[in-house]
């Protein structure tokens with residue numbers, strides 16, 4: 001089995017004025033291909049910070065971040081940018097779709113930035129959007145979509161470049177419970193069909209229960225439950 005993400009001894013503090021807040025003291029995690037892991041913990045426990053570090057958006061104070069066995073903790077910005085584009089998909093609580101583009105264009109954009117031809121990109125986008133039940137919505141702009149539909153487009157966009165690793169930060173946190181449940185199920189089945197590793201932050205224990213493994217943020221460490 002292939003290790004996709006490995007976090008070793010991650011340490012992170014925030015300094016504000018004279019106060020220092022230690023978010024993690026020694027966080028360790030290993031994620032294999034095809035594995036879907038829930039990251040749980042109360043609000044403020046450091047879930048978003050950990051995902052930002054794992055996704056190379058933020059640096060840790062200490063520790064190593066391996067993606068596909070390459071250590072990015074000491075890598076140059078260009079290598080990190082390349083890894084974020086080619087290896088990692090992100091989903092946030094808010095969709096961050098481009099308002100002037102329709103659903104298909106929003107999903108094709110990252111593929112074209114990565115060098116795909118428009119026709120190939122659109123084919124992949126249509127497949128992903130159809131898998132998420134949006135076949136009738138591909139020409140709609142974000143403002144013409146419901147919250148659940150917008151989040152489904154964000155899911156499709158995160159998977160567009162066939163990432164090895166998906167990082168999702170409370171991806172259904174803004175949706176009503178019924179829609180959250182549906183969208184979450186669709187996300188899980190798509191992640192499984194793509195065979196990728198996923199780390200999904202959620203503070204909803206019912207959602208976490210539908211996943212392979214749960215890690216809990218506790219006292220600055222990650223505890224397997």
Ligand code: ADP
Pocket residue numbers: 014015016021023041042043044045046047048049050
């Ligand atoms: P979660 O996603 O679990 O709610 P976060 O990772 O957002 O937690 O935050 C963890 C802690 O770090 C919180 O106490 C938060 O206030 C603090 N924090 C997060 N980002 C910053 C920042 N940029 N500057 C200072 N403190 C921060």
Ligand code: MG
Pocket residue numbers: 047048049169
């Ligand atoms: Mg958060």
